Amino acid sequence: MAFFEGSGSAAGTSAFKALRGLASSSGLAILLAISGGAATLPMPAQAQTYSFNKVEIEGTQRIEAATILSYLGIAQGETVSAAQLNDGYQRLVASGLFEDVKVIPRGNVLVVQVREYPTINVVSVEGNRKVKDEVFEDLLKSQPRQVFSPATAEQDVQTIVEVYQTQGRLAAQVTPKIIRRANNRVDLVFEVVEGKNTEVERLSFVGNRKFSDARLRRVLETKQAGILRALIQRDSYVPERIEFDKQVLKDFYQSRGYVDFKTTGVTSEFSRERDAFFITFQVQEGLQFRFGDITILSEVDGVDAEEFQAAQSIKSGNVFSPAQLDNAIARLERLAIQKGLDFIRVDPRVTRDERNQILDIELVLTRGPRIIVERIDIEGNATTLDRVIRDQFRVVEGDPFNPREIREASERVRALGFFADTKVEPRQGSAPDQVVIDVDVEEAPTGSLSLGGVYSLEKGFGLNIAFSERNFLGRGQFISASFQNTDDTADFSFKFAEPAFLGRDLEFAIETYYQSTDQASSFYNTRSLAFRPSIAFPINEYSRLGLRVYADGTEITDVSADSSDLLKADEARGRQIGGGVGFSYSYDTRRTGLDPKRGYLFQLDGDIGGVGADYQYARATALAQALTRVWNDQVTLSATVEGGFLTSLNDANSRVTDRFRLGPSKLRGFATNGVGPYDQTAPNLDTLGGNMFAVARLEAQFPLGLPEEYGITGGLFVDAGSLWGLDDTLGGTIDDSAHLRSSIGASIFWDTPIGPLRFNYSKVLAKESYDEENNFELTISAQF
Incomplete structure (x- = not known):
């Protein structure tokens, strides 16, 4: 009698290889068994055949007998050859349902013995210290209460290896093991040897x-x-x-x-x-090209190219930049939409002048294909509302399809910072002239909560609690709250911002804060609070305007008897609460400008306040910054000019809490309250602030020759400025003149995992005798 069997069981680390390899070896055993049986037959040799009146199935637990018979493919009473019997056996093995299969002919009875794959009891990953278990939970296909599959387990091994490879651990090894339990159950364990980073x-x-x-x-x-x-x-x-x-x-x-x-x-x-x-x-590298002649042509009847000439901003002679060309094309296409011209496309046609290394550009207005946006499908946003993503698209269902606008919308979605990955791809819709835009996002953490200590060179140690969420309730809203307490200050602030107020590109924000100081670098205490709602909206590509109303209040208390009579008069005025209105205007090309080597920032703020208090005022500040990169972009040069003035509207005197102060953020080398005017007739040299200030800062940032991966660069700076002007000089006893202060210094910039740090060492060049220096400081570096 021929004997067919295939043992797929194995133990330890060779479990999956044995399960995978025994099927082929058992097939060979079958053929040898058949051949051996046939060799005993008398000559002439004939193919051995079988006929079974009954098929007995043994060992099943979950799988129905009918399923096994369907794979076996042998009917009762049917005459089959040994080859057909072997084919049935191979189908059973290939089904992936059984760990062990034996097909045994016993006269007119065919016995099929099977051992089903066990059920997975537990799936675990052991030895993983650098990757948390949660990372693997959603990746592994082998799951508890499912039937164990060697093929699936091998896929999981490869998945774990790939996770480690993305972290640079190419030497990571994963060994699968099965631990048998009662009732045909197994624990599946993936043992990991992580190895070192490659x-x-x-x-x-x-x-x-x-x-x-x-x-x-x-x-x-x-x-x-x-x-x-x-x-x-x-x-x-x-x-x-x-x-x-x-x-x-x-x-x-x-x-x-x-x-x-x-x-x-x-x-x-x-x-x-x-x-x-x-x-x-x-x-x-090739050659460096510049823009040559920029011309606009129209191939659309009724469209005058001259009307579009002023919309393009490319200047001949500028270094060629694809971003600048794309920006010009986008401007022309947006202008066409504003003129009510649908399906207009701008086709750039480039003529190269190799000898002069210039590119002549023809921007040709053409009629594009009449394709309509059928719908926008958004997937992957478990938290973020669809409308937050849709707000980044300037097209809706039924609008003409513009590939350039879709790419720009994709960048705007990515710029939200809510998603770890963003894919925006168009595909054909229900008709050839319609397109569906698929938006697939992968959400990322957007909130933070910090609790810890803080240290300031001037304020000492303190407690800091801060919470922020950039995508509050998935609505794209920003909310933050912080509390900080040191030896002599206490600060609380709260801000809420809705970036798409009323469904438009209009930001609505509410800010409130409370601050108290107790003898903080002074000989008096202050209490101040404010409530400030505002709106802000873009004017053009680089400009933004904000409008605000506010209510604020201040109080000065516990002025020392040895302090200036000016401060004592401020205390006598008591608590002052008033309201006001203001605006903010900004023009910023630092991030989105056309020239990657240059950037500009201009800010102008104005307020009229004190309504309801005894002092009504007008205040304005302005800031201008410019940046350029030289020496093959290795050195960054920046220049900043900043100033402000405060004037009374009702002939009342300003208070020390209204006036400007100069600290190290504006004038390096000096303490926060270290620059006059001062009342030198009083024993206590308290800073009084000034109604006007002006500063200029020049800075260079450059590599230090250290390996770039350290993230350490150096800098040199020169600062100069002054703080001056009082409404009351106590009969001329207070010098409120604009005395020049200046300093030079060196900086170390370190881009660390906790944030960009900056170390400044300053040397004061010009100061007054009563000014207070601050030669060293550690700050969070602001990116220009």
């Missing part, structure tokens, strides 16, 4: 002549490993990141006019110790 030991470039290796390394997302590798998270080798870096390099060069730039290859060499990579980018 670091990038060196990043180098071949073919770069215009920009140094050091400059290009700052562009890349991948960084070199160094002595601070415990703090650097981007020095691990991740193959997917290399592809991203290739695109980043291309964008960097093309934004600077190198239109033919390409990365010809990337080599990744494993170190001899097999714990690090040496990565080399082979690049071909």
Whole structure:
């Protein structure tokens, strides 16, 4: 009698290999068994056949007998050959339902013995210290109360390995094990040996002549490993990141006019110790091109190209930039929509002048295909409301389809900061002339809660509690609250902002704060509070206007007997509560400007306040900043000019809480209340503030020659300014003249995982004898 069986069980680390490999080996055993049986038959040899009156099935628990018979494919009383019997056995094995299969002919009875795969009791990952269990929960396909499958378990092994590879742990090993339990159940355990990060030991470039290796390394997302590798998270080798870096390099060069730039290859060499990579980018820079003649043509009847000429902002002679060209095209297409011209597209036609290295651009107005947006489908937003995402689209269902607008909308969705990943792709709708826009997002954490201590060189130690949420209740709203308490100050603030008020590009915000100081760098106490609702809206691409009303109140108490009579008079006026109105205007090209090497910021604020108090005033401040990058973008130069004035509207005197002060944020090298005017006739030299101030700051930031992955750069600065002007000088005993103060200094910038830090060391060049210096400070670096 022929004997067919295939044992798929195994133990320990070889469990899955045994389960996978025994099917093929058992097939060979079947053929040998059949051949052996046939060899005993007398000659001439004939193919062995079987006929079974009955099929007995043994070992089933969950699977119906009918299911097994359907895979076996042998009917009762049917004459079958050994080959057909073997085919039935192979179908049972291939079904993936059984851990062990035996097919045994016993005369006219066919016995089928099976052992079903066990049910999974528990799935666990052990040995994972760098990746939390929660990461694997949604990724693993093997789940409790499901039937164990070796193929699925092997997929899970690969999934775990890929998770570690994305973190640069290419040496991670995953070993699956099964632990058998009662009632045909097993525990599935994935044992992980994480290994060390496979670091990038060196990043180098071949073919770069215009920009140094050091400059290009700052562009890349991948960084070199160094002595601070415990703090650097981007020095691990991740193959997917290399592809991203290739695109980043291309964008960097093309934004600077190198239109033919390409990365010809990337080599990744494993170190001899097999714990690090040496990565080399082979690049071909090409020539730098500039814009030549910019002309606008119309191929649409009834559309005058001259009406669009003023809308494009490209200037001949500027370094070519794809972003600047895209911006010009977008302006022209938006102008066409404003004129009621649908389906107008702007086709850029470029003529190269290799000899003069210029690109002549023809912006041709053409009639695009008549395609309508059928609908916008949004998926993946479990928390964020659909309308928050839809607000970033300037098209709705039924509008003409504009690919450029869809790309811009995708960037606006990404810029919200609510999502870890965003994909916006169009596809054909229910008809050839309709398109469906698919928006697939992956949400990211948007809130933070901090509780801890703070330290200030001037205020000492204190407690800080802060909460913020950038996507409150999934509505895209911003809400924050903070409380800070030190030895001599207490601050509470709250802010709520709705960026799409009334469904428009209109931000509505409410701010309130309370602050108290107890002898904080002075010989008096203050209490102040404010409530300020406001609205803000864009004027154009770079400009924004805000309008506000507010109510505020201040109180000065506990003025020392040795303080200035001016402060005593402020205390005698008691608590002052008033209201006012104000505006803020800003023009900012630092982030979205057309020139990647330059940026400008202008801010103007104005208030008329004190209505209801004994002092009505007008206050205005202005700030202008400019930035440029030189020496192949390695050195950043910035200049800032800032000033303000305060004047009385009812001939009353301003109070110390109304006037301006100069601290290290405006004039480095001096303490927060360290700049006059002062009342030198009083024993206590309390700062009195001033009705006017003006400062100028010049700064250069540059690399220090340290590895870029440390995130450490240096800087030099020069500051100059003054604070002056009082309504009452106590008969001329207080000097409120505009005495010049100035300082020079050096800075260390450190981009750390907790935020960008800045260390300033200052040397005061010009000051008054009563000014208070502050030569060293540690601050959070503001990005320009």
